[in-house]
Amino acid sequence: MQIDEKLLSKLEKLGTLKIAEEKRDEMIKELSEIVNFVDKLNELDLNSSQITVNTIEGGTPFREDKVNMSNIAHEILNHSPKSSEQFFIVPKIIE
Template sequence: MQIDEKLLNKLEKLSALKINEEKRQSVINELSEIVNFVDKLNTLDLSQNEVAISTLKGGTPLRTDDEKTSEVVENVLKNSPYHEGKFFSVPKIIE
């Protein structure tokens, strides 16, 4: 399928857009490239492939939620003015 002025005018009406005269040829070329690409995709033989609804088979893989303590946490808390356990301690601001 080739995009021409007649089809571009129809597309302008359907999309409620106005394309400037100086850009019309570049838009025609770009739309033609898109249509040619889709035509190439239509020639693919997909009869051997099953329909993919999801990219993951068997659900979402979940990682285990392991607590990893490191020296970084200890160093940060060591340099903080107040802390309780593994958390920063801040003054209460709302009564």
């Protein structure tokens, strides 16, 4: 497939885009490179390849659930301007 000015105008209309005049030649070149790359991918013979669902044989290993006693909430509240117990104190915005 050849990308030309006519096709670029059609793509602009379909995508509800407006490409600036100074960018049109660059856009045609980039789109042509993408189409050429996809054409090369279409040439690959994948009939002899085995389909891979995941990269780890036997499925995804499970990790052990552990309770992580983090004190992150306390650390965050220490950096806030105002807090009470485990809550932020913010200015009242509704009267």
